[in-house]
Amino acid sequence: MKKLIMGNHAVSFGVMLSRVDVIAAYPITPQTQVVELLSEMCADKKINTRFLKVESEHSAMASCIGASTAGARTFTATSSQGLLLMHELLHWAAGARLPIVMANVNRALGPAWNIWTEETDSLAQRDTGWIQMYCESNQEILDTVFQAYKIAEKTLLPLMLAYDGFYLSHTLEPVDIPDQKTVDSFLPGYEPQIKVDVDNPNAFGSIAYPEHYMEMRYLIKKAMDGVRDVAVKVNDEFRDIFKRGYGIIEKYKTEDARVLLITTGTAASTTRIVIDNLRKRGNKIGMIRIKMFRPFPSQEIRDAVRGYDKIAVIDRNMSFGVGGIFAQEIRAALSGYSNMPVVFEFIAGLGGRDITPNTIEEITKYTLNHERGEEGGIWAGLKI
Amino acid sequence: MIDSRPVSYKKVSDMPEMPAAFNSISWNKTGTWRYIKPRYQDKLAPCREGCPAGEDIEKYIELIKEERYVEAYMLIMEENPFPSVCGRVCYHPCEDNCNRRNFDREVSINSLERLVADFARTTKKGEAFLAKERQANVRNKMKRKVAIVGSGPAGLTCAFHLARIGYNVTVYEALSEIGGILAVGIPDYRLPKDILKWEINQILSLGVEVKTNLKIGKDIEFEKIRRGHDCVFLATGAHKNRKLGIPGDDLPGVYSGLDFLRRVNTGQRVELGEFVAVIGGGNTAIDVARSALRLKKKVKILYRRTKNEMPANEEEISEAEREGAILEFLAAPVRVIEENGRIIGMECVRMRLGNVDSGGRRTPVPVKESNFIIEADNIITATGEETDFSYLPEDIRINEGAVEIDMVGATSINGVFAGGDIIDQPRTVVHAIGSGKRGAIAIDCFIKGKNPLAFMEDIELGSKGSVSMRCYTDGAGDNEKNRTIVGFENINLDYFEVSERGRMPYVSVKNRLKGFKEVKLGLSREIALRDAERCFSCGSCTCCDNCYIFCPDISVLRKEGEEGYIFDYDHCKGCGICAEECPRYVISMEEEER
Numbered sequence: 001m002k003k004l005i006m007g008n009h010a011v012s013f014g015v016m017l018s019r020v021d022v023i024a025a026y027p028i029t030p031q032t033q034v035v036e037l038l039s040e041m042c043a044d045k046k047i048n049t050r051f052l053k054v055e056s057e058h059s060a061m062a063s064c065i066g067a068s069t070a071g072a073r074t075f076t077a078t079s080s081q082g083l084l085l086m087h088e089l090l091h092w093a094a095g096a097r098l099p100i101v102m103a104n105v106n107r108a109l110g111p112a113w114n115i116w117t118e119e120t121d122s123l124a125q126r127d128t129g130w131i132q133m134y135c136e137s138n139q140e141i142l143d144t145v146f147q148a149y150k151i152a153e154k155t156l157l158p159l160m161l162a163y164d165g166f167y168l169s170h171t172l173e174p175v176d177i178p179d180q181k182t183v184d185s186f187l188p189g190y191e192p193q194i195k196v197d198v199d200n201p202n203a204f205g206s207i208a209y210p211e212h213y214m215e216m217r218y219l220i221k222k223a224m225d226g227v228r229d230v231a232v233k234v235n236d237e238f239r240d241i242f243k244r245g246y247g248i249i250e251k252y253k254t255e256d257a258r259v260l261l262i263t264t265g266t267a268a269s270t271t272r273i274v275i276d277n278l279r280k281r282g283n284k285i286g287m288i289r290i291k292m293f294r295p296f297p298s299q300e301i302r303d304a305v306r307g308y309d310k311i312a313v314i315d316r317n318m319s320f321g322v323g324g325i326f327a328q329e330i331r332a333a334l335s336g337y338s339n340m341p342v343v344f345e346f347i348a349g350l351g352g353r354d355i356t357p358n359t360i361e362e363i364t365k366y367t368l369n370h371e372r373g374e375e376g377g378i379w380a381g382l383k384i
Numbered sequence: 385m386i387d388s389r390p391v392s393y394k395k396v397s398d399m400p401e402m403p404a405a406f407n408s409i410s411w412n413k414t415g416t417w418r419y420i421k422p423r424y425q426d427k428l429a430p431c432r433e434g435c436p437a438g439e440d441i442e443k444y445i446e447l448i449k450e451e452r453y454v455e456a457y458m459l460i461m462e463e464n465p466f467p468s469v470c471g472r473v474c475y476h477p478c479e480d481n482c483n484r485r486n487f488d489r490e491v492s493i494n495s496l497e498r499l500v501a502d503f504a505r506t507t508k509k510g511e512a513f514l515a516k517e518r519q520a521n522v523r524n525k526m527k528r529k530v531a532i533v534g535s536g537p538a539g540l541t542c543a544f545h546l547a548r549i550g551y552n553v554t555v556y557e558a559l560s561e562i563g564g565i566l567a568v569g570i571p572d573y574r575l576p577k578d579i580l581k582w583e584i585n586q587i588l589s590l591g592v593e594v595k596t597n598l599k600i601g602k603d604i605e606f607e608k609i610r611r612g613h614d615c616v617f618l619a620t621g622a623h624k625n626r627k628l629g630i631p632g633d634d635l636p637g638v639y640s641g642l643d644f645l646r647r648v649n650t651g652q653r654v655e656l657g658e659f660v661a662v663i664g665g666g667n668t669a670i671d672v673a674r675s676a677l678r679l680k681k682k683v684k685i686l687y688r689r690t691k692n693e694m695p696a697n698e699e700e701i702s703e704a705e706r707e708g709a710i711l712e713f714l715a716a717p718v719r720v721i722e723e724n725g726r727i728i729g730m731e732c733v734r735m736r737l738g739n740v741d742s743g744g745r746r747t748p749v750p751v752k753e754s755n756f757i758i759e760a761d762n763i764i765t766a767t768g769e770e771t772d773f774s775y776l777p778e779d780i781r782i783n784e785g786a787v788e789i790d791m792v793g794a795t796s797i798n799g800v801f802a803g804g805d806i807i808d809q810p811r812t813v814v815h816a817i818g819s820g821k822r823g824a825i826a827i828d829c830f831i832k833g834k835n836p837l838a839f840m841e842d843i844e845l846g847s848k849g850s851v852s853m854r855c856y857t858d859g860a861g862d863n864e865k866n867r868t869i870v871g872f873e874n875i876n877l878d879y880f881e882v883s884e885r886g887r888m889p890y891v892s893v894k895n896r897l898k899g900f901k902e903v904k905l906g907l908s909r910e911i912a913l914r915d916a917e918r919c920f921s922c923g924s925c926t927c928c929d930n931c932y933i934f935c936p937d938i939s940v941l942r943k944e945g946e947e948g949y950i951f952d953y954d955h956c957k958g959c960g961i962c963a964e965e966c967p968r969y970v971i972s973m974e975e976e977e978r
Binding site: 095096097098156192193194201202203204205206207208212215216218219223 | 393396399400401402403404405406407408409412
């Protein structure tokens with residue numbers, strides 16, 4: 001059934017159809033409608049889910065950890081400052097190998113107070129051991145929820161799906177919402193390896209001495225390494241049933257391109273249009289959209305950019321002292337490999353400033369006309 | 385059975401993906417990391433320390449909260465047999481010590497005590513309690529005999545506690561009334577006679593014998609009393625009037641305050657003119673003034689110092705003013721003015737406050753040539769009472785107008801003890817009650833050949849001088865609870881909200897001046913319950929579960945089969961959260977001894 005819904009509600013329907021057992025969340029703009037609709041569904045008994053009202057995001061994640069440890073399929077959603085407040089527990093959830101799924105609506109961080117989109121909030125959580133996926137459309141958001149549970153539960157790693165505040169969260173798009181039976185055929189129930197069980201008691205969160213701790217961390221690394229294959233397989237299964245799917249990276253008109261633009265989120269949609277327009281004028285430009293940020297698809301990116309002269313990375317985020325975060329990750333992925341392109345770094349659209357077709361055209365022009373970029377990135381559209 | 389050995393894996397492949405231990409981690413005794421540890425120990429509420437009668441105040445308020453009034457009454461009676469009296473006339477130092485005073489206003493402890501006593505009396509349920517005591521008393525009855533001289537609050541308290549232990553107690557009273565100052569000194573509007581009688585009968589019902597109209601030294605020799613009993617307790621009070629020492633102080637129409645009150649209290653007629661001048665600033669002066677107002681007289685109270693120095697109860701002073709008494713401060717009498725043998729006035733001198741004296745008050749000094757005259761038909765003096773030692777043997781040691789006693793109340797004569805206003809202590813009903821209890825303990829020790837000093841540490845309630853009879857009779861042994869006082873800084877105020885103190889309803893001034901009906905009506909049950917809920921329950925566990933809920937190490941455990949908590953010291957890391965979150969300082973942190 002196709003419905004015109006906002007990105008936030010796409011998450012809600014995804015969670016509803018994923019038969020989540022426990023939701024614990026605290027409202028924050030622009031995430032609020034996600035849990036608002038879910039709380040209504042719970043109140044109206046449309047879903048058999050326990051909704052925990054908590055007093056902070058820290059408690060929200062703590063509750064999810066408790067519920068997940070007890071074997072429940074668990075969901076939360078947040079944004080910006082709320083995600084930062086969860087930070088301690090994000091590490092815990094990953095260390096405990098709990099397949100919690102969270103939606104993070106990307107929003108800039110204060111001060112200055114700003115509720116509009118930027119990816120720094122979720123990218124700042126890159127070392128927590130969470131899988132991260134960035135979506136481009138409301139349909140993709142819905143579909144990613146189903147995939148998220150499957151990937152997380154197969155790898156025993158928590159998964160954060162992220163999307164742009166307002167551009168997706170509050171924007172209506174037609175979304176094909178599958179029926180429960182179809183979703184059930186794709187997503188089985190969660191069977192935890194170990195859970196809190198009074199008949200079979202285990203100790204959770206206990207101490208591990210230096211002789212064991214490192215090995216336990218290694219197990220997480222191994223699980224994270226395995227995510228790419230699982231994600232590809234899950235997407236294939238998804239495509240079989242739903243007749244659509246998404247790569248962990250996506251290429252757009254790259255074959256004959258002279259320059260590749262690399263970006264994520266809704267900036268990718270704008271970039272597609274810019275590429276089409278530029279191609280009409282004879283500029284052969286292509287794009288790579290990165291969907292999965294953790295684990296970082298280094299191999300996939302190397303394969304995609306090998307042999308090109310230049311790539312331009314558009315980051316809607318900032319790691320002060322280095323530059324755009326995607327650009328740094330890409331540089332690291334290419335380092336030491338031969339036949340790799342020059343990397344141009346651009347910072348654009350911070351705090352919800354529009355990344356317009358004009359912005360992207362200027363970025364493209366600069367890349368075409370220069371031998372190399374600037375270390376730390378060029379701030380596109382800066383009014384200084 | 386859970387295996388409690390540490391988990392050990394040989395290879396990574398043996399490990400579960402999720403970091404869980406398949407057996408207990410109780411082997412990991414995290415308690416060894418601790419350097420301070422929590423201690424679950426009830427502590428002493430400051431109200432109880434401040435109560436000279438040593439009532440277990442926070443406990444009975446706890447019982448009131450659960451509307452267990454009879455049990456509350458029993459609990460009070462274990463320490464103080466005069467809850468109806470104290471609930472009315474006590475100057476309630478408990479409330480001055482209440483921690484809530486620093487938060488909003490003190491709990492209405494005094495009114496709550498009255499509520500409990502009134503419940504016991506009006507429902508007759510208080511009598512049942514004593515009936516049980518009486519039976520025990522008959523069973524434990526001993527042959528040993530104790531004489532109590534004086535039936536005031538000190539004497540009757542001593543008699544009550546001794547009778548409960550099982551002694552044969554005889555009280556000797558010079559007057560025909562039993563109750564001492566309570567019966568003949570405190571006016572009806574503060575302490576109705578029928579209520580006092582009920583309370584005294586409660587005490588006497590334990591088998592205490594009273595011989596009235598028997599004045600030692602006049603009707604019977606002291607030595608005879610002493611020989612006829614194992615112990616004697618002196619509680620004859622202070623009722624000898626102090627003369628003004630000014631010209632005309634022996635004129636008819638000059639009365640002593642206590643004498644005036646006794647006559648009013650016993651229904652005798654007192655001849656009074658229209659204007660009555662009362663001299664003094666203590667509670668007796670106020671009692672006299674308010675009684676005279678009820679006899680439809682115009683009353684002026686003369687006091688040498690200012691209102692700030694008045695020893696009388698603040699509330700009593702303001703009520704006297706509301707009832708129409710005029711207070712003349714910094715005024716001292718110089719002579720009584722007469723005309724044809726009839727008083728027509730009094731010459732006074734204006735005073736000013738000089739240097740601070742040894743008692744901490746500023747000494748009044750006359751201002752030269754400031755004499756003035758006030759109109760008066762009667763002069764009633766209430767400038768303090770003196771003790772009468774004339775009935776006692778000459779070798780008894782007296783010091784500055786008081787019988788000398790040691791720490792437990794023993795006089796210089798073997799087997800003779802003393803309490804109340806005859807000894808050197810504040811002259812209040814509640815101090816008299818406290819000394820009566822202390823005397824009873826000392827007498828029991830004396831007769832049984834025990835050293836009372838050895839017990840003192842176990843029965844003392846803090847350091848303000850009150851003791852617990854319950855600790856004494858129960859042989860509480862270690863009296864740790866009562867050594868640490870809960871201070872305001874120990875209360876976790878996050879758990880309390882500011883709330884209004886219960887307000888005592890009063891009879892209107894117009895109506896109360898019609899006679900001697902009780903002025904304070906007592907708190908309604910509803911208001912009393914609300915006020916009981918305001919109590920912080922300082923130092924007393926109410927099983928609120930805070931410690932149990934907050935402990936991050938599951939090391940606070942509920943006791944099995946009884947109320948309260950214990951710590952799992954094997955795993956308690958000494959973080960102190962339980963102590964912080966305990967609203968009432970039952971849990972405190974102490975250094976770990978290793």
